[in-house]
Amino acid sequence: xxxxxxxxxxxPTSNLKHKAKxxxxxxxxxxxxxxxxxxxxxxxxxxxxxxxxxxxxxLLPNDLRIISGPGCPVCVCPSEHVTTAIKLADEGNIxxxxxxxxxxxxxxxxxxxxxKAMGNDIRVVYSVSDAVQYAKENPNKKFIWLxxxxxxxxxxxxxxxxxxxxxxxxxxxxxxxxxxPAMHLLCNDPEFDIDGYVLPxxxxxxxxxxxxxxxxxxxxxxxxxxxxxxxEFLIALDKTLEQILESDAxxxxxxxxxxxxxxxRSAIESMKNVFDIVxxxxxxxxxxxxxxxxxxxxxxxxxxxxxxxxxxxxxxxxPKGCKCGGVILGKVEPEDCPHFxxxxxxxxxxxxxxxxxxxxxxxxxxxxxxxxTTS
Ligand code: SF4
Ligand code: SF4
Numbered sequence: 100x101x102x103x104x105x106x107x108x109x110x111p112t113s114n115l116k117h118k119a120k121x122x123x124x125x126x127x128x129x130x131x132x133x134x135x136x137x138x139x140x141x142x143x144x145x146x147x148x149x150x151x152x153x154x155x156x157x158l159l160p161n162d163l164r165i166i167s168g169p170g171c172p173v174c175v176c177p178s179e180h181v182t183t184a185i186k187l188a189d190e191g192n193i194x195x196x197x198x199x200x201x202x203x204x205x206x207x208x209x210x211x212x213x214x215k216a217m218g219n220d221i222r223v224v225y226s227v228s229d230a231v232q233y234a235k236e237n238p239n240k241k242f243i244w245l246x247x248x249x250x251x252x253x254x255x256x257x258x259x260x261x262x263x264x265x266x267x268x269x270x271x272x273x274x275x276x277x278x279x280p281a282m283h284l285l286c287n288d289p290e291f292d293i294d295g296y297v298l299p300x301x302x303x304x305x306x307x308x309x310x311x312x313x314x315x316x317x318x319x320x321x322x323x324x325x326x327x328x329x330x331e332f333l334i335a336l337d338k339t340l341e342q343i344l345e346s347d348a349x350x351x352x353x354x355x356x357x358x359x360x361x362x363x364r365s366a367i368e369s370m371k372n373v374f375d376i377v378x379x380x381x382x383x384x385x386x387x388x389x390x391x392x393x394x395x396x397x398x399x400x401x402x403x404x405x406x407x408x409x410x411x412x413x414x415x416x417x418p419k420g421c422k423c424g425g426v427i428l429g430k431v432e433p434e435d436c437p438h439f440x441x442x443x444x445x446x447x448x449x450x451x452x453x454x455x456x457x458x459x460x461x462x463x464x465x466x467x468x469x470x471x472t473t474s
Contacts, residue, residue, distance in 0.1 A: 122333040123158055129340040136162035139339055140429050142278060143170040143299035144457020145327050151466035153329040166429040169281045172248040173199050173455035174427055177380040178416035180274045181205035187243055188219035195230035196245040198223045199455045206413045227259045234269035243403045246273040251301040253392055254366035257373035260398055270403035273393055278302050279310045280390035286318040295321040295339035300354045307362025308350050315348035326354040382451055383417050383424025421450040426459050433460040440464060
């Protein structure tokens with residue numbers, strides 16, 4: 100198969116190549132001085148897309164590995180979320196969600212798309228406000244908003260719940276997840292062999308830098324917050340290697356134009372007002388303590404889970420053979436899955452990591468032959 104040349108539309112090409120060359124040279128020099136294999140994990144689907152699309156890995160030595168961690172909110176959304184949404188739709192309720200969620204298969208490979216094809220009312224909306232508006236316009240129907248995502252998207256829902264006058268027929272099925280508890284899970288894994296974290300820019304914009312301080316202190320792991328274009332990612336990688344070289348693990352903000360130490364105070368406050376932090380299930384991983392947001396008692400009248408007689412519980416949440424759990428934790432590569440590009444392709448996804456543009460399997464399938472050139 101042919102390879103593609105590096106393209107990053109966020110910067111003029113000549114500028115980009117010049118800058119990329121300088122940063123890569125710095126990375127390679129540090130790597131040589133460190134003189135051992137390294138694994139650096141990012142926790143952001145857009146970082147993986149940047150790395151894969153620009154072919155950054157093709158310019159790094161094989162033993163300087165960039166690993167994709169649990170950075171795709173669609174991938175980690177539990178199977179129960181999809182199954183519950185389908186059940187609520189079967190019962191005549193109207194489901195509102197972002198487009199990606201329609202394609203996510205649950206444990207039985209059923210999707211909201213299939214549910215829609217069978218006649219259920221499932222609507223793609225641009226925001227939670229659209230869902231509220233639908234509910235206001237149709238007071239005799241129950242509208243359910245599927246609230247999934249990380250700290251980045253949770254405030255969009257909490258702001259609306261807090262500030263809008265909510266109609267009684269508007270409900271939320273909440274499965275928001277928090278990034279730092281997943282980092283703790285990884286760090287406490289006896290097999291954990293990651294040498295540094297490149298941290299997600301958007302999530303950090305909301306939560307700030309403080310929630311990461313414990314990681315270098317407790318686990319001695321370098322933490323660098325990175326931006327989203329290829330140069331910003333390379334700079335974050337370079338800063339991570341600098342900490343490894345100097346044995347000086349700390350939190351470094353390499354995306355200061357957007358991320359502030361204190362984060363977004365009004366978003367943090369809004370989430371506190373609307374959500375409780377609860378133990379939560381991550382698909383393919385299991386329960387992670389204090390890693391999810393659930394509507395608090397004040398908003399229980401709008402909690403879609405209360406519309407069910409009993410909660411739906413799924414024990415095997417991935418199809419047979421699917422390695423999404425290992426892919427999400429950075430333990431296996433998509434190519435290690437027997438279904439990769441066989442039964443499971445971007446057009447015929449059977450596991451969650453093949454659905455979203457932030458899913459590692461889908462990104463790998465899309466950009467697997469991209470290479471970077473700086474000459
Ligand atoms: S929401 Fe933003 S920071 Fe979080 S995983 Fe997606 S792209 Fe990365
Ligand atoms: S290729 Fe498909 S089935 Fe295999 S791990 Fe990825 S998403 Fe899961």
